[in-house]
């Protein structure tokens with residue numbers, strides 16, 4: 001359900017009054033809308049009525065559209081800056097038109113595919129902005145013979161898994177193993193039969209003591225449902241198609257990479273702080289194995305050989321007060337600070353998917369390159385230079401930018 005938005009209502013009344021009392025001088029918002037619509041008409045190749053994909057804050061559907069894909073409630077407050085327009089393309093041509101027109105009116109364009117960015121940077125900004133919202137572009141094709149899936153950016157993972165399941169039927173064993181200290185659980189998925197994983201782990205990790213009775217065999221799609229939520233066991237795969245619109249809680253995430261074993265005392269210190277803090281937790285994702293086989297410069301993602309595991313610091317909460325946000329965000333910062341001696345250094349690497357604006361932001365002033373280097377090296381290590389080269393060649397004006405985007409080289413002028 002859409003929450004009523006008093007500010008939008010008052011704004012709509014204001015615009016109506018302005019238009020009715022001064023027809024020759026439309027409000028700035030409606031004039032931007034008209035200019036943009038005209039530009040879209042000239043720059044798209046489409047039979048669609050373009051007013052059906054362009055929304056101003058005065059449109060009754062604007063708040064719903066904006067909130068549907070806000071996936072972190074921290075960025076859904078009355079004081080969060082709202083976009084000047086939302087464009088919801090139905091075709092590639094609409095996307096091209098939106099980019100051309102945002103450039104021509106010289107307003108920042110924020111692009112949102114699923115809206116899951118942990119810091120909300122696909123739908124918020126400190127400067128006036130327009131959202132290009134890709135949720136309608138969700139086609140998925142799976143070619144089993146060629147082993148190729150083509151996925152449009154607005155599709156969800158649930159939709160992709162569902163489509164793959166509909167097209168093929170692989171088998172998985174799920175392995176569940178629990179232990180106790182402070183509470184620690186080892187949960188893993190293995191693509192194959194239970195006896196295979198038991199014999200592999202007998203050799204590779206005998207200390208775990210995995211036995212066949214710790215494993216549950218199930219089809220791949222059942223394992224997807226279970227991974228999504230334990231309570232989904234036995235549910236129909238169709239629940240993967242549920243987009244859970246406008247359902248966000250409050251979140252904060254940070255990340256680290258661990259490259260040498262953490263001494264016992266270090267781990268015990270971590271458990272102690274977690275107990276004292278009470279809410280924030282950590283997740284360890286094992287690396288090694290296949291991850292070691294991919295060269296660190298094969299893709300922009302550099303965290304390959306040499307990493308034992310990735311850490312996620314997480315906290316979720318429901319209390320909307322700023323004091324609660326401050327408290328819970330600080331809890332993750334305290335854990336991150338404690339872990340300093342145990343994690344990667346120079347740079348202290350981070351995982352791009354766990355977007356964290358604490359590790360540096362860009363203000364796009366004269367130090368934009370240096371600012372970009374701070375977070376860029378953490379996310380991309382030595383691949384940062386190559387990304388800057390590509391960025392400078394493709395988008396020298398830095399039109400596509402966000403709080404942590406790849407900067408361009410400083411101009412020589």
Ligand SMILES: Cc1cc2nc3c(=O)[nH]c(=O)nc-3n(C[C@H](O)[C@H](O)[C@H](O)COP(=O)(O)OP(=O)(O)OC[C@H]3O[C@@H](n4cnc5c(N)ncnc54)[C@H](O)[C@@H]3O)c2cc1C
Pocket residue numbers: 071072110111112113114115116117118120121122134153353354355402
């Ligand atoms: C509840 C939750 C759970 C999560 N769980 C995991 C997890 O288990 N593992 C994991 O790795 N990550 C996880 N994430 C993080 C998530 O995978 C990343 O944030 C990912 O980038 C989200 O993709 P999106 O399309 O939804 O992002 P968006 O918020 O839409 O976009 C992310 C960034 O990419 C830009 N962008 C989006 N679309 C385009 C485009 N078409 N062209 C150019 N730029 C674009 C945006 O402007 C923004 O800067 C989770 C996030 C949430 C909120």
